[in-house]
Amino acid sequence: MRVLIALLLVFTVSYGKNLKLKDTPPELSNYYPPKSGKMEFLELMHTLSVSMTGVVVNVREKDWENAKKWAERLQRNYLRIGEMVGKWDKLLKKKEMEAVVRAVKEKNPSAVRMNLQTVGKSCVQCHKNYKLSAKVKFHSPDFTGMKLEDPVSGMKYSIEDYMKAMTDDMKRLKVYSIDGKKDRARRAGFNFIKRFEGLTQMCGECHTGKKSEDVYFGIDVEKRVTALREAVVNVDVIRIKRNLNWLSENNCGKCHNVHETPYLLREKFGRKR
Ligand code: HEC
Numbered sequence: 001m002r003v004l005i006a007l008l009l010v011f012t013v014s015y016g017k018n019l020k021l022k023d024t025p026p027e028l029s030n031y032y033p034p035k036s037g038k039m040e041f042l043e044l045m046h047t048l049s050v051s052m053t054g055v056v057v058n059v060r061e062k063d064w065e066n067a068k069k070w071a072e073r074l075q076r077n078y079l080r081i082g083e084m085v086g087k088w089d090k091l092l093k094k095k096e097m098e099a100v101v102r103a104v105k106e107k108n109p110s111a112v113r114m115n116l117q118t119v120g121k122s123c124v125q126c127h128k129n130y131k132l133s134a135k136v137k138f139h140s141p142d143f144t145g146m147k148l149e150d151p152v153s154g155m156k157y158s159i160e161d162y163m164k165a166m167t168d169d170m171k172r173l174k175v176y177s178i179d180g181k182k183d184r185a186r187r188a189g190f191n192f193i194k195r196f197e198g199l200t201q202m203c204g205e206c207h208t209g210k211k212s213e214d215v216y217f218g219i220d221v222e223k224r225v226t227a228l229r230e231a232v233v234n235v236d237v238i239r240i241k242r243n244l245n246w247l248s249e250n251n252c253g254k255c256h257n258v259h260e261t262p263y264l265l266r267e268k269f270g271r272k273r
């Protein structure tokens with residue numbers, strides 16, 4: 001039996017797929033916060049995409065004047081990829097891009113199509129290699145270096161340490177209440193609630209307004225916290241468990257899906273950007 005399990009393990013491990021994310025060239029970060037106030041590279045991408053549609057629809061409608069305008073705009077912006085990120089210059093199909101502009105001037109739809117397709121392939125190829133990496137690096141929440149004031153000790157904690165302390169309270173509350181150690185259970189329970197409520201101090205670092213905060217700390221959650229507090233005072237094991245489980249699912253779990261998972265992925269690229 002043991003051998004079988006060991007074999008199975010070997011199989012699952014050797015057939016498991018490894019996720020590989022190619023890091024983006026360092027220059028790319030010049031076009032995203034915090035280095036830039038805007039997302040210039042992403043804006044460039046949307047301009048490219050619109051220009052491409054501009055060429056296609058105008059060629060189809062034989063509006064050659066406007067087709068030329070969009071083809072030149074496409075070329076100008078396509079070349080900017082290499083100007084912004086030197087390392088990516090060699091990935092561009094510059095000759096074919098030039099040929100698109102020429103074919104539009106010569107009013108040759110099939111030559112436009114053929115060369116545009118090659119240009120389009122260069123878009124797809126780069127997206128395959130780098131788009132997910134760019135999204136993880138530049139669009140996921142960044143908790144690096146963030147501190148929270150711990151309402152129990154009054155000290156500044158990293159997010160990780162804060163989460164650990166709060167989880168520890170939660171587990172102690174369960175253990176002590178089941179063991180019938182009422183005073184300890186109450187202390188752990190009140191500490192948990194304090195730390196739980198203290199979580200909202202960080203939302204404003206990244207979100208403006210209270211709308212996002214209300215998703216995880218709205219009226220339903222407040223009701224549960226009130227119910228939990230009551231259960232802690234009475235050391236009511238069943239109600240403690242029920243309310244903690246609800247909070248785990250609706251607060252901790254949901255917030256982790258949105259914030260922790262992409263953040264852990266981001267950390268794979270290291271602290272430097
Ligand atoms: C902002 C939304 C948010 C909420 C709400 C939240 N967490 Fe977290 N949690 C995070 C983030 C972000 C991390 C990753 C921190 C890191 O790795 O530096 C994390 C990490 C953790 C970890 C892993 C710590 C480690 O050892 O790396 C635990 C355990 C945890 N949270 C427990 C909880 C519990 C229990 C709750 C609810 C009572 C909760 N969290 C609520 C965002 C949240």
Ligand code: HEC
Nearest residue numbers: 042045046048049052088091122123126127130131134135
């Ligand atoms: C050398 C690399 C590279 C080339 C070439 C390239 N892109 Fe991109 N593109 C990216 C990266 C990286 C992203 C992700 C940017 C982000 O999310 O901030 C992106 C994102 C996009 C997006 C946004 C999609 C989304 O899911 O949000 C569009 C639209 C787009 N590109 C269009 C184009 C078009 C059209 C071309 C070709 C004419 C092109 N791109 C060529 C690297 C490239």
Ligand code: HEC
Nearest residue numbers: 139140141142143199200202203205206212213215216258
């Ligand atoms: C480090 C920055 C950061 C912190 C701190 C943070 N968030 Fe977020 N949050 C994000 C990012 C990034 C997204 C993805 C969507 C976006 O870009 O706005 C997001 C998405 C969300 C969403 C999904 C829908 C929406 O509103 O965009 C909710 C809800 C949310 N956060 C709630 C919270 C709450 C509640 C807290 C505090 C406990 C919190 N966040 C703390 C960065 C953060």
